[in-house]
Amino acid sequence: MPTTSTPTLDAPERAGSLAVAGELAAVLDCVVLAPTDVAYDQARRVWNADIDRYPAAIVACRSAADVSAVLVWCTEHDVPVTVRSGGHNLAGTSVADGAVLIDTAAIDHVRFDTDAGTVTVGAGCRWGDVDRPAAELGVAVPAGVVSHTGVAGLTLGGASATSPDSSVQRSTTCSRSRSSSPTAAS
Numbered sequence: 001m002p003t004t005s006t007p008t009l010d011a012p013e014r015a016g017s018l019a020v021a022g023e024l025a026a027v028l029d030c031v032v033l034a035p036t037d038v039a040y041d042q043a044r045r046v047w048n049a050d051i052d053r054y055p056a057a058i059v060a061c062r063s064a065a066d067v068s069a070v071l072v073w074c075t076e077h078d079v080p081v082t083v084r085s086g087g088h089n090l091a092g093t094s095v096a097d098g099a100v101l102i103d104t105a106a107i108d109h110v111r112f113d114t115d116a117g118t119v120t121v122g123a124g125c126r127w128g129d130v131d132r133p134a135a136e137l138g139v140a141v142p143a144g145v146v147s148h149t150g151v152a153g154l155t156l157g158g159a160s161a162t163s164p165d166s167s168v169q170r171s172t173t174c175s176r177s178r179s180s181s182p183t184a185a186s
């Protein structure tokens, strides 16, 4: 049976045109990493170390306005986009070859409203960011059990929570957590 071979590409080739990162950097007021940047190789990694993908650019968004600007630019230029929160998705769906990776890690604010029983979080928050102030307030959010799992990814599609009553786990997690991300559901 004939076999096919995959051509070996270097990082910039796999990521696509270097022009993407350069053009994005020119219109954004945040850090944009290109495949030739020293920090790029570490920044493209996700929790599953088997995932080895090369985005065209990695944008360290600091606000919803940054995210909006990336989405507008990529839509206008027909460039695919992925979003990374905690990077824990096993299949590595937050990073793709040739796409622009929106890194929300710096959007990590947490605001509790104990009267309303809600917490509003930035799109890059991890559960440790929520659990630490929650403990100080004497409240708990029944959600991820690992501190470095992303709130956004878990809320959008995570599997389980820590409430002993499985019938309320998902609804409790989703109704008591609100992300301020323009793309994540509350």
Ligand SMILES: Cc1cc2nc3c(=O)[nH]c(=O)nc-3n(C[C@H](O)[C@H](O)[C@H](O)COP(=O)(O)OP(=O)(O)OC[C@H]3O[C@@H](n4cnc5c(N)ncnc54)[C@H](O)[C@@H]3O)c2cc1C
Binding pocket: 047, 082, 083, 084, 085, 086, 087, 088, 089, 090, 092, 093, 094, 104, 123, 143, 144, 145, 146, 148, 149, 150, 151, 152, 153, 154, 155, 156, 157, 158, 159, 160, 161, 181, 183, 184, 185
């Ligand atoms: C070590 C470990 C522990 C875990 N523990 C738990 C647990 O206790 N309970 C549980 O329910 N699950 C748990 N999970 C599963 C986890 O909740 C899911 O894998 C979840 O998708 C991870 O979210 P993330 O933000 O870390 O991952 P990411 O890979 O960053 O995101 C997951 C998906 O959501 C998308 N996404 C992220 N942010 C946004 C956004 N703002 N807008 C739109 N899309 C977005 C990403 O593109 C990706 O497709 C665990 C996973 C691991 C690896």
